[in-house]
Amino acid sequence: MVKKRQNVSIAAYIAILPMALTVLLAYLGTMLWTARVSVSSSRTFPASDFVGASQYVRLFNNERWLLSLQNVAVYGVLFIALCLIIGFLLAVFIDQKVMAEGALRTVFLYPYAMSFVATGLIWQWILNPELGIQEVLHKLGWAGAKFDWIVDQDMAIYTIVIATVWQASGLVMALMLSGLRGVDEEIWKAARIDGIPRWRVYGSIVLPMLGPSVSTAFVLLFVMVVKVFDAVVAMTQGGPGTASEVPAKFIMDYLFGRANIGLASAASIVLLLTVLAIVAPLYFVRNRRAAMGA
Amino acid sequence: MGQVVKLDKTEAAATAAPHPAAANDASIPAPRPRRKPSWTPARIGVYGFLIVAALFFLLPLYVMLVTSVKPMEEIRLGTLFALPRHFTLEPWAQAWSSACTGLECNGIKGGFWNSVAIVVPSTILSIAIGAVNGYALSFWRPRGAGFLFAILMMGAFIPVQVMIYPLVRVLASVNLFSSLPGIIIIHTIFGMPVMTLLFRNYYAALPLELFKAARIDGGGFWRIFLQLMLPMSTPVIVVAVIMQVTGIWNDFLLGLVFAGSEHLPMTVQLNNIINTTTGERLYNVNMAATILTSVVPLALYFISGRWFVRGIASGAVKG
Amino acid sequence: MSNVAIRNLQIKLGENKVIESLNLDVKAGEFVVLLGPSGCGKSTLLHSIAGLIDTSAGQIEIGGKDMTWADPKDRGIALVFQSYALYPTMNVEANMSFGLRINGTPKAEIARRVSRASDMLQLGPLLKRKPANLSGGQRQRVAIGRAIVREADVMLFDEPLSNLDAKLRTELRRELKQLHKQLGATMIYVTHDQVEAMTLAQRMAVMKGGVVQQFDTPDVIYNTPANLFVATFLGSPGMNLFKGELEQQGGRVLFKNEHLSVDVTGYPFQAPLTGKHACVLGVRPEDIDVGHGDGVGQAVRASVSLIEAMGAHRVVWLDFHGTQIAGIVQDQQLIETEKEISFSIRSYRISLFDGASEQRL
């Protein structure tokens, strides 16, 4: 009977037309196409037959795939947590009206600008026990020093974390900085009157106010986690053995080198569903809270 | 843009108060009592942290730089951190203008203008669309937009490579494959999820009252966006520009597939130089080429800071 | 010129039902003041008239048309936000002219209106400043300026003068009144300042908890409040109250309690009285005669607990058997605290309320 909502301008609908087209043609279309391919026997080219869930069966019998999922879970938790923490800290420290702010910001951001093909190699060298830090420590006379994670089955994935955090935390810093700068100065003044130490202000007042920036950063990092590929290829090639294999590399291997897009598609779909299973509850909770609170 | 800069200045001057260190930046000739000694332990701590962090961040760059000015014989020695014994700029020259990338041996400079031609429109278009989407989602919420956005965000998690094949077909069907507009559209498509999210969340943090006031003033969708929201978006636009310029500038895969051979970006050349599988590798040239390629985004990072404006919405609402 | 009619309006914010069922009929060209305690829903009401809040039920009619779901810009309204909501990236001038530029008003006309508003609001030297560089009162004036340049049919003001000094406020009050005459616009005006309310309002609506308690001319509301709430809410200090009973004693009606007995025979009861009646007697401070029985009421004695000098007059607080009674003294007579003094009630100026329903008798 009553309209539930006030008129939304036609312009708003026109404005989101590009998004609608993109979503329908590019994203929804691709997702459906991928789902279709994943139930076919496609190799180099998409086939139109139907083989049921056999690609999925093969996928879940594949040790490397399972290992990839496991690796990416460990990697993801560490990577996201560290990037958020370091990015936030960098933003906070840079926000202290320091000298040479521009230079520092560039220093923290530059890794983001560089192709991982090259910087990954540098990391590989730096972390290599025969060339890099361990070797330097040995030469400095600390013979017992050991830092050989990159060649260690159990630790290799952490080297990927180090290098990718190095690469991405600058971006998180920029994101946080843009949020920080938006905080009204009056809030700062109120906190100073209240005698709240700066770090507490950041922790208890500013950080909660940065909610939207944090959630942007989180999603961004999450996407990076799911797509992590370059770093692994450049640094460890998934090794030693399969110790640092990740899903994106698995997908890429099957997509190109191994010419089996059926399996690659199945893996993509599984990956997507996994992400959905993780994100949907978060999204739901946030919406609920938004509806109840703000 | 000039207007924004001006705003930056007045902001800095007007809001100096909460930051103790800023006490001395207004230039007043008369001797002024110092607010505090500049080098408090807290201050030293701040610089200490920043310097340590900066050293960590710079370590790989140092290795890249020294590698890029060493001859290959020295690099083969495996003394990663040592300064070059025979300093040479030859690799840089080679990277820029004579390294081979297949038949052509013109270094990476060849694709520079192609890259520019791709980056500029792609960045502008993707940010424009992302900003409009975010704005619509935050303030207008047209029916169904939330659902579209959810799918868009899901799409962000599909590996780009998986999407290439179907997109090639789509673009080919509208005759945009292998063309400049084609690659621009592709970058816009791939940039859309994150750009939309970025702006949507940014706008969510702005006081809703401003939007309401503009509605009362009779502002329509575009007016409010262009005249009110965009000027308030400078910090997030900076972030968006950083992300898009970096992403698009560094992309070679999409450029390779969609741009067509006349528009190949310089990263395709860079990739050809550094990413050989079975050919011999000139690490010094690789490093020089990598650094050279990243100069444009780096310059952008350096100059973008002034648009990280402080307190962009201050004075807007009371309470 | 548009009327504003609100019928059975219901508004929810989050879980709160802020407005339950509100009716208000503002005639075209009328100047109506909304008055009510903090948090009673005044701003919410204005926002819903402006179309900024979705109504849960009910109807809003503006200029004879149902505008319940119309777009804000189609309602022909202007609104001064309580929180100002200035455009932070625009300077004062741009803030004021934004709406006009949008609806394509000719440049010269914009300049004329802005300069008139800035003269009126004394914003002249600040036109090129951004809101962040203004004082609180200056921001508020910009907010007013932004609304009045629009010269809309219906103008909504949400406590527009609260942060201005008394002098400026008096001036602006007069200017707004003039503006109202000149534009013939319908104005709905929220204020907590009773002088403002009294001087501006053609009619005044007193709200409480989302419900309009009384809607009438200021005089009527001040002198014959419809219920106890209105009686105590208006006036500064508010009405003095005495609990007691009404007794009919052979044609005469007496208000009586332990300490007081007032003859209220002449009181214009709205319904005939029957028998005894629990009741509250209200009398305004200015109708308490302090220092001398004036011959109308019966003089009783109380001790002075506090004297507030208000410049033009003094408020004397009397301790009358434990209840504080305020009286206003205009003359220069000597009154000292902690001394006893006599006072009397001008019984022809009292109000009587039902003890249970709190409605006016």
Added chain:
Amino acid sequence: MSNVAIRNLQIKLGENKVIESLNLDVKAGEFVVLLGPSGCGKSTLLHSIAGLIDTSAGQIEIGGKDMTWADPKDRGIALVFQSYALYPTMNVEANMSFGLRINGTPKAEIARRVSRASDMLQLGPLLKRKPANLSGGQRQRVAIGRAIVREADVMLFDEPLSNLDAKLRTELRRELKQLHKQLGATMIYVTHDQVEAMTLAQRMAVMKGGVVQQFDTPDVIYNTPANLFVATFLGSPGMNLFKGELEQQGGRVLFKNEHLSVDVTGYPFQAPLTGKHACVLGVRPEDIDVGHGDGVGQAVRASVSLIEAMGAHRVVWLDFHGTQIAGIVQDQQLIETEKEISFSIRSYRISLFDGASEQRL
């Protein structure tokens, strides 16, 4: 208990010299009200006392110590912001208690103070709400609450009651006075409400353009304003002014202009007069006797241009040869607009100002 002493304070904001050279000496435990037109630098002054704005020159002493460059938290102050500046992500309770929790106040004590403040401010049912879900007045009360729970030595209030309804305002005024007594804190209080100023202030500082014009008790300021600005700024409506000349006629002193002649022989001149003197005569509306010469001054006639009913009294605006004169009428006599009426000036209540320097004679 701390005194606050400000010497030669100079403050620049951006390019503006907001405060030029300000001196103010507030005694320990005193309640001082700051009054001044919008944009005169009151908030700036409070912020600089609180240490939120850097001074360009001058000195600020709190509790006997030079605090010009001390950190806000070391100054022992509390401040209610004009713009509230609530922590948007914390609920009302957390907003109030945050500072206490940080400085390690025991839990029980925090609970006690918060509950006392929330009772006083009637915030009880809102304790779990976020600022965004409060009305304007409710937010303002939270801002007050956040300051008073700190029970600081020096409390700074920047128009703390401006968005509250009259009733609540009266109550809170009284509560604040009580709090002042109880804590013995020094309070500096900005307000535009003259009733508030008059009732709260032990001393009152009237500011204009960053300079203190007069600093004295409310009574003194109201009755013997130091200059023309103070005279017109206080009072509602402000003092009526007549330009003219002072003439000495054999031992008597007369104020004269075209239309008026007032005998001011009894006026307590601060310096002896010599010869003719361009001068301004000021008289408060309540000292204008409308309708009947009261035998003190000479009755003259003017036409009534506007009558404002204020409930307890009426303000009558008279057109006296082109100047608007306000008079206050307390009684019920019949006055009609556009009619002629006589009025007189109570000459023993006037103020005289130098015509050039505008200082009190």
Added chain:
Amino acid sequence: QAPLKATVIHWWTSGGESAAVKQFAEAYNKAGGQWIDQAVAGADQSRATTINRIVGGNAPTAAQFNTSKQFRDFVEQGLLNNVDDVAIAGKWDQIMPPSILQAIKINGHFYAAPVDIHMPAWFFYSKAAYKKAGIANEPQTWEEFLTQLAKLKAAGVVPLAFGGQVWQEKITFDAIFAMVGGADLYLKVYRDRDQKAVMSPQFKQVLVEFKKLKGFVDAGSPGRNWNDATAMVVQGKAGVQIMGDWAKGEFAAAKQVAGKDFGCYPGFGPKAPYIVAGDAFVFPKTNDANAVKAQKLLANVVTSPAAQVAFAARKGAIPIRGDVDESQLDICAKLGLSIMKDKSRQLPNTEMLATPDTTGALQDVLTSYWNKNQSADDAQKAFARAIKGE
């Protein structure tokens, strides 16, 4: 008449490779064509580009693939033109090694023009390191090789320069397999996918021997690029590297000369098998007569003896045909070319025998085995499963 334009996608991007491909381009241009170069680094990337260009309707005239089963799917989809005319006229059947023919000739049609032959399992050793360890000659048997490695180790050099990446592990394994298991077992396993052969004790022995090498690599090997490993040999820090003949490029870049500063041998003893791999051009389908002409001209030019030897000399490979002027080639290549004359020693590499998918699965098995504490038995079983194509 306008020159026949030929757009060629390939992944030859390094200095040496560029010089090589230039020989083809010049030869083609001289023959009346116009070579349009489209280098895309990285084999996978390059092939993906080809696929996308074909799908997008912008197919190149020719595209590089490995001489392998990689382009089988293209043929099945009918996306390639054959070059039967050229092959028959050029008598490819006679002049080319059978393993290569097997890869390019599908259903009786020639679908690719092979351009070079790589031997992916050469043994390169540092003469300086050998001297230091007191080793005089190249090993004649597997056992001797192991002894030499031990000697190297004792002398304080890294015995085996090894890059711990899956494809390098696979190359090394295949070399050992061919050498230790013999050509028959190799073919039974890879070509015939004979489960019995896989489960045989001989095959298990291959696995065991392979793993023995682990004792001779340094701690830094995992993830190392092949050329970093080569650098170790160049420096004399390491003794031997098992790598494709392209590694000669690195030696050349370090100004080392084969036979003087470093040595090369393709296996142990005079009858050691010689694994054959290589590159080929395929020709995407087109109906444009000119384009077809260009494809034929290109196929003809790149297989011609002069172009072949010029290309191979710079690429570090050997020509696909024996009837060429050897003088341009280095001694390793000359050695290779002479071995190729003995057809019995030729052994196709895995890519020619199995689909990329299967090859990949085998790589996964081997890398697990090499890097983890896995028993040879388990590895054998996993290998068997992988080769069955599960």
